[in-house]
Amino acid sequence: MKGIRQLAEHLDISIGTVSRALNGKPDVNEETRKRVLAAAEELGYVANQSGRSLRQGTTNVIGLMIESSKETIEDSDNFFLGLTSGLQSVLARHKLDLIMLPCPTDEDPYEYLKRMVARRVVDAMIISATQRVDKRIDLLSKAKIPFVSLGRSLSSGNSSWIDLDFDGVANSAVDRLVAHGHRRIAIAAPSNEINLGYIFLDGYRRALERHGIAYDPSLVIRVKTSEQGGYQAGHELLQIDNRPTAVILIYELMAIGLYRRLTEAGVIPGHDLAVIGFREEPRAKFLQPALTCFRMSLHDLGVELAETLLATMPAYSHFYPDSERNMIWPLKLIPGESDSFHLMAAE
Amino acid sequence: MKGIRQLAEHLDISIGTVSRALNGKPDVNEETRKRVLAAAEELGYVANQSGRSLRQGTTNVIGLMIESSKETIEDSDNFFLGLTSGLQSVLARHKLDLIMLPCPTDEDPYEYLKRMVARRVVDAMIISATQRVDKRIDLLSKAKIPFVSLGRSLSSGNSSWIDLDFDGVANSAVDRLVAHGHRRIAIAAPSNEINLGYIFLDGYRRALERHGIAYDPSLVIRVKTSEQGGYQAGHELLQIDNRPTAVILIYELMAIGLYRRLTEAGVIPGHDLAVIGFREEPRAKFLQPALTCFRMSLHDLGVELAETLLATMPAYSHFYPDSERNMIWPLKLIPGESDSFHLMAAE
DNA sequence: ACGCGTCCCGTAAACGTTTACGATCCTATG
DNA sequence: CATAGGATCGTAAACGTTTACGGGACGCGT
Numbered sequence: 099m100k101g102i103r104q105l106a107e108h109l110d111i112s113i114g115t116v117s118r119a120l121n122g123k124p125d126v127n128e129e130t131r132k133r134v135l136a137a138a139e140e141l142g143y144v145a146n147q148s149g150r151s152l153r154q155g156t157t158n159v160i161g162l163m164i165e166s167s168k169e170t171i172e173d174s175d176n177f178f179l180g181l182t183s184g185l186q187s188v189l190a191r192h193k194l195d196l197i198m199l200p201c202p203t204d205e206d207p208y209e210y211l212k213r214m215v216a217r218r219v220v221d222a223m224i225i226s227a228t229q230r231v232d233k234r235i236d237l238l239s240k241a242k243i244p245f246v247s248l249g250r251s252l253s254s255g256n257s258s259w260i261d262l263d264f265d266g267v268a269n270s271a272v273d274r275l276v277a278h279g280h281r282r283i284a285i286a287a288p289s290n291e292i293n294l295g296y297i298f299l300d301g302y303r304r305a306l307e308r309h310g311i312a313y314d315p316s317l318v319i320r321v322k323t324s325e326q327g328g329y330q331a332g333h334e335l336l337q338i339d340n341r342p343t344a345v346i347l348i349y350e351l352m353a354i355g356l357y358r359r360l361t362e363a364g365v366i367p368g369h370d371l372a373v374i375g376f377r378e379e380p381r382a383k384f385l386q387p388a389l390t391c392f393r394m395s396l397h398d399l400g401v402e403l404a405e406t407l408l409a410t411m412p413a414y415s416h417f418y419p420d421s422e423r424n425m426i427w428p429l430k431l432i433p434g435e436s437d438s439f440h441l442m443a444a445e
Numbered sequence: 446m447k448g449i450r451q452l453a454e455h456l457d458i459s460i461g462t463v464s465r466a467l468n469g470k471p472d473v474n475e476e477t478r479k480r481v482l483a484a485a486e487e488l489g490y491v492a493n494q495s496g497r498s499l500r501q502g503t504t505n506v507i508g509l510m511i512e513s514s515k516e517t518i519e520d521s522d523n524f525f526l527g528l529t530s531g532l533q534s535v536l537a538r539h540k541l542d543l544i545m546l547p548c549p550t551d552e553d554p555y556e557y558l559k560r561m562v563a564r565r566v567v568d569a570m571i572i573s574a575t576q577r578v579d580k581r582i583d584l585l586s587k588a589k590i591p592f593v594s595l596g597r598s599l600s601s602g603n604s605s606w607i608d609l610d611f612d613g614v615a616n617s618a619v620d621r622l623v624a625h626g627h628r629r630i631a632i633a634a635p636s637n638e639i640n641l642g643y644i645f646l647d648g649y650r651r652a653l654e655r656h657g658i659a660y661d662p663s664l665v666i667r668v669k670t671s672e673q674g675g676y677q678a679g680h681e682l683l684q685i686d687n688r689p690t691a692v693i694l695i696y697e698l699m700a701i702g703l704y705r706r707l708t709e710a711g712v713i714p715g716h717d718l719a720v721i722g723f724r725e726e727p728r729a730k731f732l733q734p735a736l737t738c739f740r741m742s743l744h745d746l747g748v749e750l751a752e753t754l755l756a757t758m759p760a761y762s763h764f765y766p767d768s769e770r771n772m773i774w775p776l777k778l779i780p781g782e783s784d785s786f787h788l789m790a791a792e
Numbered sequence: 793a794c795g796c797g798t799c800c801c802g803t804a805a806a807c808g809t810t811t812a813c814g815a816t817c818c819t820a821t822g
Numbered sequence: 823c824a825t826a827g828g829a830t831c832g833t834a835a836a837c838g839t840t841t842a843c844g845g846g847a848c849g850c851g852t
Binding site: 111112113114115118124125126127130149151152153154155 | 799800801802803804806807808809
Binding site for chain 4: 458459460461462465471472473474477496498499500501502
């Protein structure tokens with residue numbers, strides 16, 4: 099089966115009518131529409147995407163850009179795959195397909211995105227790992243490509259975003275640790291320019307202030323968001339004099355490395371050092387003591403992302419009239435035992 | 446910047462010459478080529494992919510199909526993301542882009558692939574999770590879409606594939622366990638129709654035979670390849686009367702669940718029950734005792750996949766003249782402690 | 793009989809690119 | 823000088839769709 103022309107000839111109908119029949123347009127007899135659909139099914143005809151895109155200027159494809167640095171690719175998790183399920187459940191309703199665009203580790207994400215945008219291979223984009231100031235946002239805005247970013251940015255302007263509630267996470271974590279008697283609380287934040295690192299630290303700082311605890315910069319550890327980074331964090335924690343009694347991790351896989359380093363040094367996690375991590379991961383279930391952490395549904399987040407995105411696309415926005423353009427995605431605290439040993443007042 | 450026409454007008458050159466200049470064709474003055482390239486860079490012109498695809502019948506995009514069932518998506522790992530790095534390093538040399546095509550969990554993989562193929566959105570495909578008999582292979586062959594499958598199949602015919610050496614893995618594992626004195630060796634295989642499960646079991650069976658150990662079907666446990674499945678496997682292991690003294694797992698994440706179930710029952714992994722897993726995963730590093738398992742480089746596998754694929758594509762095959770169409774990908778044994786406690790002869 | 797509207801269908805242009813072909817100019821060679 | 827041939831460029835067709843437009847057939851009311 100070559101194209102619509104062969105299909106039309108086979109049916110002895112004009113090519114225009116066949117197209118209208120297939121696309122559910124009016125001005126076509128219900129009877130002939132049946133014939134056309136049957137023949138298409140029988141001959142296995144599916145419209146060539148290039149031809150269609152060229153004519154309509156639309157691809158019916160949504161892109162999910164994926165970044166994974168050389169350092170974290172080994173530890174990188176099922177985050178994006180977890181998202182796809184929710185995304186697709188919404189996109190499928192509009193006959194939109196999702197493709198993932200993995201940015202090569204040795205290419206600049208901005209340049210990569212620029213290429214993809216210029217080639218007009220997707221109608222809209224979802225980007226993540228949003229930086230504090232992110233050129234990609236300006237790029238997409240100027241190119242008038244609808245998009246939503248997972249993570250707000252200083253560059254966001256009035257574009258759409260959904261951000262994980264890292265402010266809330268930091269606050270609950272500090273509250274909980276303080277309630278358990280901790281006063282010296284360390285925090286492991288990412289070493290790159292990702293914006294959620296800043297939000298996380300801000301929340302941490304303001305929470306301390308709320309509890310009348312002085313902010314101590316030496317308790318802020320900047321490491322990679324990986325198991326390796328967790329190990330490194332543990333290492334640095336042990337060096338601090340007047341060692342903190344608790345630590346908050348921005349990424350749960352770090353807990354594995356942290357536990358490892360602590361255990362090596364004879365420091366018992368949860369007993370000698372309280373630990374709270376983000377986010378709940380099935381594969382960290384094994385940790386002893388069980389990690390206190392925050393839960394979120396990747397599927398639901400995917401659904402929300404898709405709806406927010408569609409709301410920004412003129413052709414689909416009427417389906418989602420009252421969709422928020424911006425939103426803070428809530429996390430739920432899952433109490434474990436890694437922070438529940440009460441401390442004797444040290445002084 | 447709209448299209449090549451505007452670029453041509455801006456340069457006051459014909460549209461054909463511009464196209465030739467951009468694509469490095471002959472019959473264009475070196476001087477004007479410079480001008481064209483400069484102007485394209487300045488105005489940010491990039492060829493529209495749809496137009497190009499339509500004309501040349503080629504998209505310059507390679508698809509990596511991703512399957513993840515509802516059950517395993519939570520546990521699914523960085524396998525595909527790990528592959529992309531190697532894939533892209535090769536594809537980039539030929540200006541080919543990689544996209545990942547995640548099959549929705551509620552859609553039949555065959556139908557999904559059929560849609561993607563018919564829409565002509567990629568030039569070639571990489572498929573994985575190959576089934577014992579896999580209709581996708583016939584589909585791609587008939588559609589004359591170059592492809593390589595990760596995992597051979599009974600349907601493979603003379604198509605290209607790379608298969609992980611599960612036969613070798615099963616054999617080494619059995620050899621090692623027998624050398625440690627084990628005679629009753631269980632095996633946890635996947636419950637679906639994925640072909641590597643069969644190969645794994647075959648290898649296991651032949652290895653037993655080689656050692657003069659009778660094959661006992663009750664020692665074959667079929668579970669999902671997830672942490673949950675590992676737990677289930679542990680559960681079933683404990684039910685077997687005349688309990689086996691060792692178990693081989695087809696997937697390393699299963700070890701986490703297995704350890705959990707064993708510990709619950711007071712059975713010490715590595716001591717009361719020897720364990721060998723596939724494949725090495727950074728996140729299973731924490732397990733105590735350390736898991737004996739098999740290592741492979743995802744990056745290198747990606748490289749090999751890309752080269753094998755390109756070798757099947759007429760336009761690129763001359764770059765890879767002596768590339769094997771089929772290949773067994775070797776794994777390296779990483780000794781841990783989970784199988785190294787020597788047993789007293791039980792009888 | 794005439795006009796008008798509705799239903800259905802065919803015709804052809806347009807989307808942006810690549811490429812076969814032919815045209816022009818210039819140089820070298822006899 | 824005539825001509826061959828190389829270098830460079832312009833022209834136009836083609837890829838597979840969608841869709842604006844117009845036209846024929848038919849029914850209905852006047």
